[in-house]
Amino acid sequence: MKLFDVYAVNQISIVKAKGSYVWDDQGQQYLDLYGGHAVISIGHTHPHYVNRITEQLGKIGFYSNSILMPLQEELADKLGKVSGREDYQLFLCNSGAEANENALKLASFANGRKKIVAFRKSFHGRTSLAVAVTDNPDIQAPVNQNPNVIFLPFNDEASLEACFRAQGNDISSVIIEGIQGVGGINEASGSFLQKISGLCKQYGAVFIADGIQCGYGRSGKFFSHDYAGVDADVYTMAKGMGNGFPIAGLLIAPWIKPKHGMLGTTFGGNHLACAAALAVLEVIESEQLMQNAEKIGNYLQSTLKKIPQLQDVRGKGLMIGFDVAEDLKDLRKSLLFNQHIFTGEAKPSVIRLLPSLALRKKDADEFLEAISEEIHTPASSVH
Ligand SMILES: Cc1ncc(COP(=O)(O)O)c(C=O)c1O
Numbered sequence: 001m002k003l004f005d006v007y008a009v010n011q012i013s014i015v016k017a018k019g020s021y022v023w024d025d026q027g028q029q030y031l032d033l034y035g036g037h038a039v040i041s042i043g044h045t046h047p048h049y050v051n052r053i054t055e056q057l058g059k060i061g062f063y064s065n066s067i068l069m070p071l072q073e074e075l076a077d078k079l080g081k082v083s084g085r086e087d088y089q090l091f092l093c094n095s096g097a098e099a100n101e102n103a104l105k106l107a108s109f110a111n112g113r114k115k116i117v118a119f120r121k122s123f124h125g126r127t128s129l130a131v132a133v134t135d136n137p138d139i140q141a142p143v144n145q146n147p148n149v150i151f152l153p154f155n156d157e158a159s160l161e162a163c164f165r166a167q168g169n170d171i172s173s174v175i176i177e178g179i180q181g182v183g184g185i186n187e188a189s190g191s192f193l194q195k196i197s198g199l200c201k202q203y204g205a206v207f208i209a210d211g212i213q214c215g216y217g218r219s220g221k222f223f224s225h226d227y228a229g230v231d232a233d234v235y236t237m238a239k240g241m242g243n244g245f246p247i248a249g250l251l252i253a254p255w256i257k258p259k260h261g262m263l264g265t266t267f268g269g270n271h272l273a274c275a276a277a278l279a280v281l282e283v284i285e286s287e288q289l290m291q292n293a294e295k296i297g298n299y300l301q302s303t304l305k306k307i308p309q310l311q312d313v314r315g316k317g318l319m320i321g322f323d324v325a326e327d328l329k330d331l332r333k334s335l336l337f338n339q340h341i342f343t344g345e346a347k348p349s350v351i352r353l354l355p356s357l358a359l360r361k362k363d364a365d366e367f368l369e370a371i372s373e374e375i376h377t378p379a380s381s382v383h
Contacts, residue, residue: 008060010336017044020363024344030367034342038181038319038354041240042283046358049243049279054273058192064266071274078281079251083222085235088251089258092269096212096238099126099248100175102263103234104129107173107206110256116146117163117174117205119154121183124175133175135183154180160199168203178224181213181354184346185314185321193228200233206256207232212248213319216240217357219285220294227316240357245247245276245291256268289357293317300353300364309375320353321346328375339370 009259014030016023020043023028032040037208037353042049056057080086118124118133125131131139132146135353150167152159172197180186200207209215209232214224216237223235233256238248247269252258267273274337284290297317304322306311311323324331332351344352357365 003205008245009176012125012336019043019046019357022299026176026338030336030340031363031370032342032354033353033367034243034344034361035269035354036358037239037241038218038345039239039244040320040356041216041218041243042280042287042289043356043358044244046279046283048283049276051276052275052279052282053245053272054094055281056272060248061272061273062139062267062270063139065264069269069274070270071271071278072269073276075281078278079249082285083235083251084226084283085231085251087254088235089254089256091250091252091263092250092273093250094246094263094267094273095125095248096125096132098265099188099238099250099266100124100130100133100208100210101127102134103105103174103236103250104173106234106250106252106256106263108210109259109262110206111204113170113205114148115150115167115170115172115173116124116148117150117152117160117171119152119176119180121154121180121186122151122175122177122210123180123182124177125212147256152184154186155189157195160192160195164199164203168199168205171203171205172205173208174200175208175210176211177210178216178225178227179319181220181315181319181352182346184350185319185352187314188225188228190228193225193230197228197230197232206234208234208236211235212238213354214316215292217290218317218319218354220290220297224316224319241280242273242276243280245273247273247277254290282356287358290317292359293357296361296364299361300368301370307372307375310371315353318353318355318357318359321350323349324351325349331374335370336372338373341370 013025014022015025022032067177076090077287084264131144132149209225211223233253235251294317332345
């Protein structure tokens with residue numbers, strides 16, 4: 001049987017990984033600054049993570065949500081502490097799209113409304129509501145097109161205000177990434193997030209912070225939205241949460257009340273997923289990975305800014321993007337095939353760095369040397 005051919009694949013088969021490095025089946029080593037699309041948070045095959053999952057698997061891997069789940073309580077406790085949101089409630093599911101789907105549905109349950117505000121260049125996932133609030137018609141099937149979704153320009157306070165003035169009482173939720181990932185590493189400004197928070201409170205709409213790519217410590221704070229000093233009503237999380245084990249979740253403000261049957265999932269929050277997520281948070285805390293993301297991220301950004309061929313170096317912590325000019329359009333490929341470094345991209349011309357939060361200075365230096373070589377800037381001039 002053939003695989004359903006929907007991915008543009010690099011002809012590389014990875015068979016081994018450790019920390020910020022992976023190896024292919026020919027024994028070639030690669031530096032991983034892509035983290036399998038922002039998923040690897042604590043580093044590949046971290047020993048604490050491997051042990052915790054292995055031990056759990058030897059006890060019980062899965063049972064449904066119809067029984068007591070002390071591991072879920074333990075995870076909620078830890079997540080409350082690390083995220084600074086101990087008064088929020090946790091709902092666990094399996095993927096980023098599912099988290100956003102549940103967040104949008106929950107908002108509509110909470111206020112009985114239908115309209116959703118989303119932003120240009122957003123990406124929120126591929127299930128029906130999540131893709132309807134994603135600004136990319138190419139991945140929306142006709143059945144996903146939803147007249148209740150209003151797309152506004154990103155960071156445009158005037159059009160947001162005008163939208164609320166005109167139809168604020170019909171708006172169920174506003175969903176926004178703190179830093180747009182797939183859209184090309186575009187930061188929501190602090191004042192824009194504050195405006196969203198104020199208008200949502202004023203009109204009874206739900207503020208949904210999509211932290212799936214920019215959250216979980218990647219920006220140097222637990223949620224990148226935290227830089228604005230506001231609290232969202234719902235935060236969605238996935239990617240880094242399980243360091244590769246599929247787990248996702250929603251942090252839900254105390255004013256939103258649960259009802260039995262309102263949300264649900266078969267696999268969400270199973271024993272193995274909770275063990276993986278707990279191991280991740282334990283390592284984030286014990287190795288101070290949010291501080292590391294901020295420190296190494298600042299170092300990478302400030303050094304990359306000195307390379308004249310890279311335009312508009314931007315981002316926070318270890319979520320970094322820059323544009324490359326037309327004559328460097330193959331830079332990502334040459335980094336991969338000449339220098340053996342994985343990076344991410346955003347169409348048409350952005351390179352994205354989304355490494356593990358445990359990236360070391362010497363790994364960052366290896367990248368800086370390699371990129372200097374590829375674009376023929378002497379490494380000595382960027383250090
Ligand atoms: C900001 C954001 N939201 C949602 C998603 C969807 O997550 P998943 O692919 O786990 O469904 C992604 C995935 O890239 C994302 O970057």
